[in-house]
Amino acid sequence: MNSSTNCSFNERRLSSRSNSGDADDNVAQAVANMSVLSRRRNTSVSEPLSVIRTNKRAIYTAGRPPWYNEQGELKEAFVIGLSGGSASGKTTVAEKIIEALDFPWVVLLSMDSFYKVLTPEQHEMAEKNEYNFDHVDAFDFELCCETLKKLKQGKSVEIPMYDFTTHARKKETKKLYGANVVIFEGIMSFVKAELRELLDMKVFVDTDSDERLARRLRRDITQRGRNLQGVLHQYNKFVKPAFEQFIEPTLQYADIVVPRGGTNEVAIDLIAQHVYTQLEERNLNLRSHLAHAQIGQPLPSTLHVLKSTPQVQGIHTILRDCSTGRDDFVFYSKRLMRLLFEFALSLLPHEPHTVETPQNTIYDGRRFSGTGLCGVSILRAGETVEPALFSVTKDIRLGKILIQTNLETSEPELHYIRVPRKISEDHVILMDATVATGAAAMMAIRVLLDHDVKEENILLVSLLMAETGVHSVAYAFPKVQIVTTAVDKHLNEDYHIIPGFGNFGDRYFGTE
Numbered sequence: 001m002n003s004s005t006n007c008s009f010n011e012r013r014l015s016s017r018s019n020s021g022d023a024d025d026n027v028a029q030a031v032a033n034m035s036v037l038s039r040r041r042n043t044s045v046s047e048p049l050s051v052i053r054t055n056k057r058a059i060y061t062a063g064r065p066p067w068y069n070e071q072g073e074l075k076e077a078f079v080i081g082l083s084g085g086s087a088s089g090k091t092t093v094a095e096k097i098i099e100a101l102d103f104p105w106v107v108l109l110s111m112d113s114f115y116k117v118l119t120p121e122q123h124e125m126a127e128k129n130e131y132n133f134d135h136v137d138a139f140d141f142e143l144c145c146e147t148l149k150k151l152k153q154g155k156s157v158e159i160p161m162y163d164f165t166t167h168a169r170k171k172e173t174k175k176l177y178g179a180n181v182v183i184f185e186g187i188m189s190f191v192k193a194e195l196r197e198l199l200d201m202k203v204f205v206d207t208d209s210d211e212r213l214a215r216r217l218r219r220d221i222t223q224r225g226r227n228l229q230g231v232l233h234q235y236n237k238f239v240k241p242a243f244e245q246f247i248e249p250t251l252q253y254a255d256i257v258v259p260r261g262g263t264n265e266v267a268i269d270l271i272a273q274h275v276y277t278q279l280e281e282r283n284l285n286l287r288s289h290l291a292h293a294q295i296g297q298p299l300p301s302t303l304h305v306l307k308s309t310p311q312v313q314g315i316h317t318i319l320r321d322c323s324t325g326r327d328d329f330v331f332y333s334k335r336l337m338r339l340l341f342e343f344a345l346s347l348l349p350h351e352p353h354t355v356e357t358p359q360n361t362i363y364d365g366r367r368f369s370g371t372g373l374c375g376v377s378i379l380r381a382g383e384t385v386e387p388a389l390f391s392v393t394k395d396i397r398l399g400k401i402l403i404q405t406n407l408e409t410s411e412p413e414l415h416y417i418r419v420p421r422k423i424s425e426d427h428v429i430l431m432d433a434t435v436a437t438g439a440a441a442m443m444a445i446r447v448l449l450d451h452d453v454k455e456e457n458i459l460l461v462s463l464l465m466a467e468t469g470v471h472s473v474a475y476a477f478p479k480v481q482i483v484t485t486a487v488d489k490h491l492n493e494d495y496h497i498i499p500g501f502g503n504f505g506d507r508y509f510g511t512e
């Protein structure tokens with residue numbers, strides 16, 4: 001079945017379809033370590049991608065561009081399916097594609113994760129190499145399909161991890177989130193129509209059967225705790241017939257057939273080029289769209305502006321005054337932030353709650369009626385508002401999202417996420433110091449939605465917003481509550497709020 005060419009295009013039908021833990025202390029270090037903010041294909045100078053390593057987990061940087069449109073709707077991830085016999089080189093090809101793509105927003109999902117959990121009897125058979133792991137019934141296709149679907153939609157997923165030496169899932173799972181490209185590999189990845197429909201490009205790794213057996217013997221003995229006799233027995237009884245019955249017939253679905261696996265650089269480069277073309281077709285000029293959208297429309301009903309009392313106006317006057325020094329700027333912005341958060345908390349759901357007073361009388365009061373509350377700040381300026389949140393909420397859990405503007409494209413890019421665990425049922429106070437076009441706020445809201453937070457449970461809280469930013473957020477996410485102390489009319493050509501505060505982060509941190 002091997003062809004002598006580098007790669008054959010099967011039916012020439014390449015798909016043209018458009019495709020956590022607790023808050024971490026090391027964000028500042030992570031930001032400092034970040035060396036490359038953007039990478040573009042075909043740049044002549046190849047800069048190393050930066051990967052932030054915290055003491056807890058590795059967080060990928062090198063900014064993820066927007067994966068949604070101005071309506072906040074997701075652009076699906078591009079999914080590459082890799083099929084082929086056992087030890088044909090699927091994993092190796094996947095790793096080479098990731099290397100060739102050369103950007104970090106790629107995740108690899110293996111069908112191994114979806115081997116069914118064995119009964120004690122089945123486990124005993126597996127130990128004697130008598131259990132058939134090469135039959136369709138050995139896989140949990142339902143979970144596999146559901147997981148791949150969620151990943152394609154940009155949602156976060158929890159993946160079981162498989163241990164071939166014990167024939168069982170490991171205790172720990174792996175969280176995958178936020179990929180522009182998903183590579184899905186496995187012996188049965190083309191077998192079910194439901195799975196095939198999720199694949200934008202199907203690649204069959206076609207390696208000679210003698211070579212596959214030789215590799216499998218080496219691998220299973222050195223890495224999977226097997227012996228020579230056992231591997232040969234399992235191969236002849238299950239692996240070889242399964243290849244003929246289930247796997248080889250799926251070659252007809254492949255868009256590309258790759259002979260020789262990972263050594264086939266021409267094929268790998270072609271695949272990477274195709275993925276680049278697909279991703280480039282989906283790029284949008286999101287920030288410039290947002291900056292000019294919906295000017296002059298009535299402000300949305302989800303906008304809540306703190307009452308403009310003389311006290312609030314007085315603080316604004318000091319903050320907007322360019323002659324205000326850093327000490328005063330910090331002091332008065334902290335005052336305003338506390339007022340803002342007290343106001344924001346009053347918008348959370350409450351229910352009646354009766355207590356008994358020290359005088360043995362009843363007081364009919366109210367209390368927060370949500371499941372949980374957490375704060376998420378949009379770095380860097382959003383970090384300045386965290387202390388004010390802590391001063392009005394006790395024991396609140398905190399997350400951080402770092403979004404930076406790519407100076408080449410003017411687009412926001414996602415560099416770092418750390419959201420509290422089990423955030424999906426929480427009300428989330430999403431904080432930034434200011435909101436101009438709304439591009440960063442939209443990205444952060446999209447991240448929360450991808451972590452299954454309910455749109456109606458998000459409060460975007462910011463000291464100052466531009467009208468256009470309010471419109472952009474409200475248009476894309478009509479259920480998000482928007483809370484601020486003032487809305488300014490204009491943005492200048494650099495997307496700065498006019499009249500505004502100037503660069504809030506620089507004035508607050510003294511980095512002007």
Ligand SMILES: Nc1ncnc2c1ncn2[C@@H]1O[C@H](COP(=O)(O)OP(=O)(O)O)[C@@H](O)[C@H]1O
Binds near residue numbers: 261
């Ligand atoms: N081109 C190659 N030459 C030699 N060994 C290879 C080659 N490609 C893969 N291997 C080895 O063969 C084994 C199976 O490869 P892998 O990529 O894991 O295949 P699969 O994912 O299809 O089972 C691994 O031990 C790998 O290191």
Ligand SMILES: Nc1ccn([C@@H]2O[C@H](COP(=O)(O)O)[C@@H](O)[C@H]2O)c(=O)n1
Binds near residue numbers: 163164167168
């Ligand atoms: N407990 C298990 C589970 C699976 N296998 C074999 O793994 C092969 C699939 O993995 P590849 O990396 O080779 O694609 C499959 O052929 C099963 O026989 C196993 O030996 N033990």
